[in-house]
Amino acid sequence: MNTRFSSVSELLQALIRIPSVNPDGAIEDGTTGEAACAEFVGAFLENECGAAVHFDEVEPGRPNVIGRLPGKSGESGAPRILFAPHTDTVSVTGMTIDPFGGEIRDGRIWGRGASDTKGTMAAMLWAFRELGDRLPELNAQISFAGFMGEETGQPGSQHFAKKYRGQYDFAIVGEPTKLEVVHTHKGCIWIDLISHGHACHGASPENGENAITKLLPIVHAIDTDLRAELATYEHPVLGTSTVNIGQLHGGSRTNIVPDRCVASLDFRETPELASDGGVMEKLRALLARHGWSDCVEIQAPVETKPLNTDIENPFVQTLLSLGSNPVGAPWFCDAAWLAELGDIPSVACGPGSIAQAHTKDEWLKVEDLEAGVDFYRRFLEAL
Numbered sequence: 001m002n003t004r005f006s007s008v009s010e011l012l013q014a015l016i017r018i019p020s021v022n023p024d025g026a027i028e029d030g031t032t033g034e035a036a037c038a039e040f041v042g043a044f045l046e047n048e049c050g051a052a053v054h055f056d057e058v059e060p061g062r063p064n065v066i067g068r069l070p071g072k073s074g075e076s077g078a079p080r081i082l083f084a085p086h087t088d089t090v091s092v093t094g095m096t097i098d099p100f101g102g103e104i105r106d107g108r109i110w111g112r113g114a115s116d117t118k119g120t121m122a123a124m125l126w127a128f129r130e131l132g133d134r135l136p137e138l139n140a141q142i143s144f145a146g147f148m149g150e151e152t153g154q155p156g157s158q159h160f161a162k163k164y165r166g167q168y169d170f171a172i173v174g175e176p177t178k179l180e181v182v183h184t185h186k187g188c189i190w191i192d193l194i195s196h197g198h199a200c201h202g203a204s205p206e207n208g209e210n211a212i213t214k215l216l217p218i219v220h221a222i223d224t225d226l227r228a229e230l231a232t233y234e235h236p237v238l239g240t241s242t243v244n245i246g247q248l249h250g251g252s253r254t255n256i257v258p259d260r261c262v263a264s265l266d267f268r269e270t271p272e273l274a275s276d277g278g279v280m281e282k283l284r285a286l287l288a289r290h291g292w293s294d295c296v297e298i299q300a301p302v303e304t305k306p307l308n309t310d311i312e313n314p315f316v317q318t319l320l321s322l323g324s325n326p327v328g329a330p331w332f333c334d335a336a337w338l339a340e341l342g343d344i345p346s347v348a349c350g351p352g353s354i355a356q357a358h359t360k361d362e363w364l365k366v367e368d369l370e371a372g373v374d375f376y377r378r379f380l381e382a383l
Contacts, residue, residue, distance in 0.1 A: 085174025161342030
């Protein structure tokens with residue numbers, strides 16, 4: 001594989017041209033996951049950066065790619081720094097540009113992943129390449145991890161965090177943040193409440209048990225009592241914990257008493273709520289108070305943790321000394337799992353804007369990409 005490039009823009013073009021759509025929920029794209037992208041990144045790390053590389057298969061054909069850059073050893077006392085973007089992208093369905101074209105036009109690089117987050121990945125890799133022979137002289141033990149599966153469930157970062165718990169002093173997760181330091185974000189918990197009834201003909205509803213009407217008072221209590229309780233858990237940057245009743249599905253026909261109903265809830269959890277038992281504990285307590293615990297089945301298809309890294313962390317302060325600002329984010333990312341499961345203080349920081357992520361014409365400005373290279377390189381030099 002040829003990994004010789006003359007600019008970071010060429011590197012990003014090559015990354016975009018490797019389809020790596022997350023296969024969960026994107027079967028129509030005809031994609032096979034992240035393996036080809038991981039192999040490309042591994043070759044670049046080895047050939048251009050002198051890294052020792054290995055692949056950690058998280059799911060069949062879907063590996064994390066991990067590289068250890070030349071530098072200080074752990075015994076030297078040098079800080080252990082992890083750079084961690086993700087290799088997968090969202091679906092390309094509905095895109096109005098060639099998703100894998102990597103075209104440069106109007107000072108922008110176009111294609112799926114340009115912003116989220118192959119641009120950040122290219123900037124990290126190019127910063128390593130620019131440092132070159134100076135890497136061993138830096139006061140840092142530098143590693144790179146390209147995570148699979150970030151766009152659905154984050155299995156790559158969860159697997160890595162558990163396997164390498166406590167083995168890093170700080171992590172910069174690659175997300176498009178305009179090079180601001182996202183040190184905190186809410187957790188996201190999706191919960192399905194499922195009620196069961198007894199079906200019968202709609203002309204004789206007294207002979208059945210209506211699953212919809214059984215669930216309605218529970219949904220109302222969540223929308224009033226629980227919403228008010230969540231609002232008391234406020235973060236100075238992120239605001240309050242919230243709930244959105246996103247979907248309500250029940251019944252099969254108008255003339256049949258429904259025997260099943262599902263309410264799908266989207267909770268956004270502040271660090272304060274998470275530290276006080278979390279959304280699930282509050283929901284179960286509400287059901288118990290009203291005698292509803294046996295009336296519904298609870299399923300949690302999505303549960304991600306909030307991030308709350310102290311801005312006084314010395315590595316955060318180093319990033320801020322380079323002209324960045326500490327901010328919160330309404331989205332979540334791999335940084336939370338590194339912190340929660342891996343005991344690794346983590347932030348998200350990268351070039352480009354989240355406003356371009358997942359869009360039908362995704363792009364990243366060349367000047368922003370080059371600024372990302374400079375920012376990452378200066379961070380390592382500042383250590």
